[in-house]
Amino acid sequence: MRLLIIGSVALDSIKTPFGKADKALGGSATYFSLAATRFASPAIVAVVGDDFKVSDEKILKAAKIDVSGLQKARGKTFTWGGEYSFDLNSRLTLFTHLNVFENFKPQLSPAHKKSRYVFLGNIHPSLQIEVLQQIEKPKFVGLDTMNYWIEKTPKELATVLKLVDVLIINDSEARQLSKEHNLVKATKKIFLMIKKNSTIVIKRGEHGLLLFGHGSSMFHLPGYPLEDAADPTGAGDSFAGGFFGYLAKTDDVSWPNLKKACVYGSVMASFCVEAMGTKRLEKISDGEIKQRIKDFKNLTHFDTY
Numbered sequence: 001m002r003l004l005i006i007g008s009v010a011l012d013s014i015k016t017p018f019g020k021a022d023k024a025l026g027g028s029a030t031y032f033s034l035a036a037t038r039f040a041s042p043a044i045v046a047v048v049g050d051d052f053k054v055s056d057e058k059i060l061k062a063a064k065i066d067v068s069g070l071q072k073a074r075g076k077t078f079t080w081g082g083e084y085s086f087d088l089n090s091r092l093t094l095f096t097h098l099n100v101f102e103n104f105k106p107q108l109s110p111a112h113k114k115s116r117y118v119f120l121g122n123i124h125p126s127l128q129i130e131v132l133q134q135i136e137k138p139k140f141v142g143l144d145t146m147n148y149w150i151e152k153t154p155k156e157l158a159t160v161l162k163l164v165d166v167l168i169i170n171d172s173e174a175r176q177l178s179k180e181h182n183l184v185k186a187t188k189k190i191f192l193m194i195k196k197n198s199t200i201v202i203k204r205g206e207h208g209l210l211l212f213g214h215g216s217s218m219f220h221l222p223g224y225p226l227e228d229a230a231d232p233t234g235a236g237d238s239f240a241g242g243f244f245g246y247l248a249k250t251d252d253v254s255w256p257n258l259k260k261a262c263v264y265g266s267v268m269a270s271f272c273v274e275a276m277g278t279k280r281l282e283k284i285s286d287g288e289i290k291q292r293i294k295d296f297k298n299l300t301h302f303d304t305y
């Protein structure tokens with residue numbers, strides 16, 4: 001099934017207690033597609049500037065990601081800078097420069113318009129809407145956002161929230177969006193802001209995630225207990241990539257399959273964190289993915305009697 005992602009392709013400057021990266025390949029669309037490509041064939045819709053390196057584009061192409069929707073514009077590529085605390089759980093955004101994204105007008109190709117699975121990655125909500133309106137018959141649409149857009153573009157965000165089947169956000173964003181501390185209460189409030197019968201995934205960093213479905217269905221998955229955590233940048237997008245890649249591959253959005261997709265997403269996020277930037281995602285073997293899915297099963301399985 002065709003899978004499309006609109007999001008940022010960025011040059012990130014990252015500082016963690018364990019390493020540093022400057023102008024490293026990053027962005028929501030990058031992390032999402034590097035994870036999704038292990039299960040499906042993702043296509044990116046984004047824009048980069050004339051400082052975007054051929055070697056970075058090669059990384060995306062080598063991973064068999066469709067970059068025909070990656071426009072090149074005059075100016076600078078989107079840049080983001082972040083610094084993490086010692087426990088890697090909280091981060092400070094040092095700067096966000098939209099650069100070429102300020103004037104980006106996404107025009108989808110006829111093939112991309114036929115995408116059935118669509119992920120509106122973290123980027124201006126108006127761009128998310130513009131892309132979604134061009135898709136002819138989307139089957140399952142996901143959305144990510146962050147504090148930057150919750151604060152700067154609340155109206156546009158409210159509009160796009162009504163158009164998606166799954167909202168994937170982290171716990172602090174859920175609290176900010178709902179103005180509610182308790183996550184179960186926050187989710188109840190967010191359900192009133194989104195399309196009827198949609199699903200919400202709340203990511204909780206190293207503590208895993210909560211999946212909320214129709215009625216009172218709920219699923220909880222721990223984070224994979226990693227021995228080597230270096231850089232959480234892009235973990236959320238890698239989760240979304242694994243989650244959507246698995247759904248697109250199986251073409252099944254039932255509740256039991258959404259739970260499985262959470263495991264595939266969590267596996268990809270756990271790999272992402274093991275090295276700075278995209279480095280670990282670029283070279284995971286199929287065997288390592290299979291093994292970590294098994295590890296997750298062993299980690300969470302128990303017999304009742």
Ligand code: AMP
Binds near residue numbers: 026080096
């Ligand atoms: P995550 O750690 O999953 O939240 O994603 C981090 C990635 O999001 C980085 O690679 C950044 O380039 C990108 N990013 C940060 N802020 C924004 C923003 N306001 N809009 C789009 N992408 C962003």
